[in-house]
Amino acid sequence: MERAKASRYLVTLFLSLIQVATAQTTNSPLASALYVFGDNSVDVGNNNYLNTLFKSNHKPYGRDWHGYSRPTGRFSNGKLFVDYLAEYLGLPYPPPNLSPGEPKIKGVNFASAGSGVLNSTASILRVASLSGQLDWFRKHLKTLRAWTGEVWANHIIGDAVYVISTGSNDYSNNYLLDPSQHDNVDEDTFVELIYNEMVSFVHELLAVGARKIMVVSFTPSHCDPSQLLTQLPDPSTDLFCQDPYNMLPRRFSEALRYRIQSSLTNGMLPRRSSLSGAPTYVVYGNIYDTIFAFVTNSSSNAYFKRQDSPCCGPTSEEDDDFPGFLNCNEFTATACSNADDYVYWDSLHYTQRVQEYLANRLWNGTFGVDCHPFCLQELAALP
Ligand SMILES: *[C@@H]1O[C@H](CO)[C@@H](O)[C@H](O)[C@H]1NC(C)=O
Numbered sequence: 001m002e003r004a005k006a007s008r009y010l011v012t013l014f015l016s017l018i019q020v021a022t023a024q025t026t027n028s029p030l031a032s033a034l035y036v037f038g039d040n041s042v043d044v045g046n047n048n049y050l051n052t053l054f055k056s057n058h059k060p061y062g063r064d065w066h067g068y069s070r071p072t073g074r075f076s077n078g079k080l081f082v083d084y085l086a087e088y089l090g091l092p093y094p095p096p097n098l099s100p101g102e103p104k105i106k107g108v109n110f111a112s113a114g115s116g117v118l119n120s121t122a123s124i125l126r127v128a129s130l131s132g133q134l135d136w137f138r139k140h141l142k143t144l145r146a147w148t149g150e151v152w153a154n155h156i157i158g159d160a161v162y163v164i165s166t167g168s169n170d171y172s173n174n175y176l177l178d179p180s181q182h183d184n185v186d187e188d189t190f191v192e193l194i195y196n197e198m199v200s201f202v203h204e205l206l207a208v209g210a211r212k213i214m215v216v217s218f219t220p221s222h223c224d225p226s227q228l229l230t231q232l233p234d235p236s237t238d239l240f241c242q243d244p245y246n247m248l249p250r251r252f253s254e255a256l257r258y259r260i261q262s263s264l265t266n267g268m269l270p271r272r273s274s275l276s277g278a279p280t281y282v283v284y285g286n287i288y289d290t291i292f293a294f295v296t297n298s299s300s301n302a303y304f305k306r307q308d309s310p311c312c313g314p315t316s317e318e319d320d321d322f323p324g325f326l327n328c329n330e331f332t333a334t335a336c337s338n339a340d341d342y343v344y345w346d347s348l349h350y351t352q353r354v355q356e357y358l359a360n361r362l363w364n365g366t367f368g369v370d371c372h373p374f375c376l377q378e379l380a381a382l383p
């Protein structure tokens, strides 16, 4: 009797110790803040506040947001991969920079759908370019310093994780659609232009004190249902998103990875923080190959029933009266009942299920495959 009581007591004690330990891990974030820059792959609602058509603040976007329907401005049925990354870091979802009212101490999302690395890509849709997002960030840092004081602000800036996800629109909305560029600028020159701009953006972030940066690859945008409807004669053939001409996004991604890494090793990017003198790290996250495999590899059928057509929007050429981002809405489109069966949510953007896979790979995937040289979990843990 006594022994049973004692062991029950021990079990209770043990369980509450575990609870304390778990509470501590969930309560102490693995980074001071998460800052996000980029395009529709990571916009969580900045475009809601801009005078542009490229918005997703309407139904059925956000249909599966935390189990209830809430259109937030995210281009998906629920969370984006950066939301999952915030969760893994133990941080709140970084709010859109333009959302009024809330003090943004633990991170900000500056991304604007439709933008790219180049200024000209953002101006097509009147959204915030990468350099505009950098201006927002600099402004935010002033506010942050005013709120927290210089010393604490510098700590936040240096201990934060920075994620950049953009570039696909430079290719699909800018280069590919503009014959004057396509005819006059060869692909290598265009790739060179993109990664020079990206490296200089990374340089600017390091210059204000960022130390832990992940640059995410482009997406296989040539496999998007919107592209397939308009560009390939027959999506059901073996050529399905394999057309060599359309492999440019992959070359972009490889070239970008190489460029970022060589810029670090040959000293083009500073290896010490301008604020604290502590080491800086720039890692590369590969989402291209994960998505490409989901779309093309027949064994991913085990995870997704539909790899090439979207859950929401028209699925045949006849119905495609609207450009990809406008065709998922409650008036002219219907959405499938279970988005988890699909790779694509609309004809340009991925479902929440894909987003979670992407986040997992970026967080703790395989070194040298998903992350170069290491993943976000390691990046965040570095001193
Ligand atoms: C992009 O626009 C910004 C602000 O107008 C300007 O400072 C920057 O030099 C431009 N970048 C390029 C590559 O033209």
Ligand SMILES: *[C@@H]1O[C@H](CO)[C@@H](O)[C@H](O)[C@H]1NC(C)=O
Pocket: 293, 297, 298, 299, 300
């Ligand atoms: C297809 O996916 C399977 C399982 O994930 C993997 O083993 C295989 O290497 C993939 N094939 C290609 C061509 O990527």
Ligand SMILES: *[C@@H]1O[C@H](CO)[C@@H](O)[C@H](O)[C@H]1NC(C)=O
Pocket: 088, 360, 363, 364
């Ligand atoms: C990777 O991280 C995710 C999210 O925290 C977790 O669910 C998963 O178990 C981790 N995988 C490994 C191999 O650590």
